[in-house]
Amino acid sequence: xxxxxxxxxxxxxxxxxxxxxxxxxxxxxxxxxxxxxxxxxxxxxxxxxxxxxxxxxxxxxxxxxxxxxxxxxxxxxxxxxxxxxxxxxxxxxxxxxxxxxxxxxxxxxxxxxxxxxxxxxxxxxxxxxxxxxxxxxxxxxxxxxxxxxxxxxxxxxxxxxxx
Numbered sequence: 616x617x618x619x620x621x622x623x624x625x626x627x628x629x630x631x632x633x634x635x636x637x638x639x640x641x642x643x644x645x646x647x648x649x650x651x652x653x654x655x656x657x658x659x660x661x662x663x664x665x666x667x668x669x670x671x672x673x674x675x676x677x678x679x680x681x682x683x684x685x686x687x688x689x690x691x692x693x694x695x696x697x698x699x700x701x702x703x704x705x706x707x708x709x710x711x712x713x714x715x716x717x718x719x720x721x722x723x724x725x726x727x728x729x730x731x732x733x734x735x736x737x738x739x740x741x742x743x744x745x746x747x748x749x750x751x752x753x754x755x756x757x758x759x760x761x762x763x764x765x766x767x768x769x770x771x772x773x774x775x776x777x778x
Contacts (some may be wrong), residue, residue: 632675639683653730657702661709695741
């Protein structure tokens with residue numbers, strides 16, 4: 616493997632994992648806590664990195680979550696497993712497209728992976744969290760405003776636009 620060729624990808628992955636760790640641990644607050652580039656980097660890591668090195672994104676997320684969540688990991692097991700499966704699938708899909716995806720096609724697939732991750736993980740949260748009504752309106756709440764008492768996606772977006 617040519618480390619110099621892949622160094623920018625490794626640096627982006629390291630920065631994304633550090634951001635995830637800092638937001639998960641509560642060291643960083645603000646509107647960006649609900650913004651995570653991990654899914655995009657998992658897909659791009661799968662598409663751009665050779666062999667087993669593409670799996671460092673999943674390993675880094677698992678290690679960081681174990682450090683942040685610690686003993687309460689079982690409280691979030693269903694949602695975290697869904698997240699890890701999505702990351703693994705994105706890496707796998709990116710690897711399958713490694714030789715065929717270029718430019719705009721890669722960007723389109725990247726957007727598809729990101730939207731898919733959003734829908735799957737928020738739907739899993741709706742299914743697994745007792746705070747949501749198990750109805751279409753409860754599912755829409757999980758996709759838009761989130762749980763009562765927590766800042767919603769829409770609130771965070773409006774704060775971002777207002778600044």
